[in-house]
Amino acid sequence: VNNYSFLPLIVISNLWGADYLPLLFLLNVGSTVALWTLGIALLSGGGIRGTLKYIFNPNLIAVAVGVAVAFLRAPVAGILPAGPVGEGFVAAGEIVVKISANAGAAAIPMILLLVGSALYGSAHHLLSHKWDISWLCLCRLLIIPLLSIALLKLIPLATDVYRVSFVVAIMPVSVSASVLTIRYGGSPDFAGQAAVVTTIVSVLTMPPLLMLL
Numbered sequence: 093v094n095n096y097s098f099l100p101l102i103v104i105s106n107l108w109g110a111d112y113l114p115l116l117f118l119l120n121v122g123s124t125v126a127l128w129t130l131g132i133a134l135l136s137g138g139g140i141r142g143t144l145k146y147i148f149n150p151n152l153i154a155v156a157v158g159v160a161v162a163f164l165r166a167p168v169a170g171i172l173p174a175g176p177v178g179e180g181f182v183a184a185g186e187i188v189v190k191i192s193a194n195a196g197a198a199a200i201p202m203i204l205l206l207v208g209s210a211l212y213g214s215a216h217h218l219l220s221h222k223w224d225i226s227w228l229c230l231c232r233l234l235i236i237p238l239l240s241i242a243l244l245k246l247i248p249l250a251t252d253v254y255r256v257s258f259v260v261a262i263m264p265v266s267v268s269a270s271v272l273t274i275r276y277g278g279s280p281d282f283a284g285q286a287a288v289v290t291t292i293v294s295v296l297t298m299p300p301l302l303m304l305l
Contacts, residue, residue: 095265
């Protein structure tokens with residue numbers, strides 16, 4: 093899985109400003125749903141029963157609740173009764189949203205701590221998959237981005253949507269891959285190496301690819 097959230101956030105905000113970030117967050121909803129359904133199903137490989145057990149997880153539930161709150165927040169506010177009762181519901185909703193926002197902000201440093209511990213545990217194996225990681229770099233940083241760019245150019249997208257999708261397509265392997273392999277199966281050592289090496293190599297591949305915009 094590529095880094096479809098944190099690194100694109102930095103690149104997009106520096107290239108086009110904060111106006112493009114809502115599009116990135118909307119794209120992240122689809123990426124997150126795909127990761128926690130198809131991605132986890134492929135990674136776990138435990139049959140239909142095991143796959144369903146992994147798919148119905150707190151992460152996917154959190155995404156569903158977040159999307160529901162985002163779409164229902166304005167309509168619900170419009171049908172609430174006037175007066176103290178309605179104001180009480182609005183105040184309670186604002187408190188829940190603020191608590192959720194603070195919890196979401198805390199999730200970023202927490203995932204970085206988990207990733208750091210996972211990478212530390214596999215540090216002695218960091219260069220033990222030289223040929224595999226070389227092929228992965230070629231696929232993740234060149235072949236897949238070029239195929240994705242060609243596909244994006246065939247689709248009649250708005251300029252801002254095209255740019256955001258373009259940036260996400262050229263991202264390296266996500267550092268959270270090592271945590272996912274620990275929880276759902278796979279090789280944490282290889283995932284940690286993939287995240288570190290592809291992120292470093294992407295410094296060389298992203299600038300020329302961005303010139304294709």
